[in-house]
Amino acid sequence: MLLSQGGSCTSKRLSFRLVAGVWTLAAFIFLQAYNSTLFTYVMAPVNHPLIDSMHGVAESTDINLLFRYGAALNAFVMDPNATGVFTKLRKNVEMFPNSRCYLISQCLSLITPGSRNTFAEARSYQLGIIKDNFEKTGKCGLQLAGDCFLSLPVTFALQKRSPYTETINRGLLDLQQTGLIDHWESWFRPMPRKCMANVKKGDKKKETEHLPISLKNLTGAFVVLLVGLSISFLAFLVEQIASIAERNVRR
Numbered sequence: 298m299l300l301s302q303g304g305s306c307t308s309k310r311l312s313f314r315l316v317a318g319v320w321t322l323a324a325f326i327f328l329q330a331y332n333s334t335l336f337t338y339v340m341a342p343v344n345h346p347l348i349d350s351m352h353g354v355a356e357s358t359d360i361n362l363l364f365r366y367g368a369a370l371n372a373f374v375m376d377p378n379a380t381g382v383f384t385k386l387r388k389n390v391e392m393f394p395n396s397r398c399y400l401i402s403q404c405l406s407l408i409t410p411g412s413r414n415t416f417a418e419a420r421s422y423q424l425g426i427i428k429d430n431f432e433k434t435g436k437c438g439l440q441l442a443g444d445c446f447l448s449l450p451v452t453f454a455l456q457k458r459s460p461y462t463e464t465i466n467r468g469l470l471d472l473q474q475t476g477l478i479d480h481w482e483s484w485f486r487p488m489p490r491k492c493m494a495n496v497k498k499g500d501k502k503k504e505t506e507h508l509p510i511s512l513k514n515l516t517g518a519f520v521v522l523l524v525g526l527s528i529s530f531l532a533f534l535v536e537q538i539a540s541i542a543e544r545n546v547r548r
Contacts, residue, residue, distance in 0.1 A: 316532045323525065360413050361389070361396060361412075362417060363398065365400075366397050369447055408439065423441055425486060437492040440496075
């Protein structure tokens with residue numbers, strides 16, 4: 298439209314008009330890209346973040362906590378004298394009548410895609426459950442959403458003032474620090490490679506973090522449009538100034 302206003306243009310400064318025309322076309326392309334991105338942002342479903350700690354379960358009202366009657370968590374949560382996070386977890390349990398089960402299979406039957414149920418159990422048991430589920434279904438349908446919440450030590454019972462107490466304590470610490478216990482566990486319970494990403498501990502740094510798109514990602518389009526409009530307006534002013542100067546020379 299800029300290049301065809303009333304027939305042929307007698308001005309020789311077509312470069313300025315060409316800049317304005319090209320930028321008008323580029324602005325139209327940027328505007329269409331902006332509209333498509335904005336439409337995708339508005340219409341995209343908003344997924345709830347993955348709960349990665351028991352504190353997140355306690356603060357959420359739409360997540361159902363499942364655990365066994367014989368689990369250590371049952372003793373802490375159902376204790377009438379419990380305080381803090383355990384009080385909030387007990388309220389969560391009371392709102393969901395089927396929150397406790399006698400068998401692990403009973404709790405796992407409630408873990409279905411799309412549900413807001415989470416099963417709390419010892420990490421070693423959880424790894425075994427994930428492995429068994431993969432062998433049955435061929436898919437990694439279960440995932441660890443967090444790391445350790447209750448640290449219950451496993452001890453050796455020795456005679457009082459036993460001369461082997463210090464030696465055993467040092468030996469256990471060495472096994473933990475060198476990672477031999479985790480290595481031995483991988484021998485007895487090998488995890489399929491497809492499910493390795495589902496059992497990573499929460500203290501490990503994520504390799505890639507995919508952030509959801511937001512309106513802040515669209516500010517660059519406005520910046521580009523502003524710069525282009527400024528250049529086009531500057532080109533228009535230069536053309537007007539040159540035109541006025543040429544008229545004065547002719548006069």
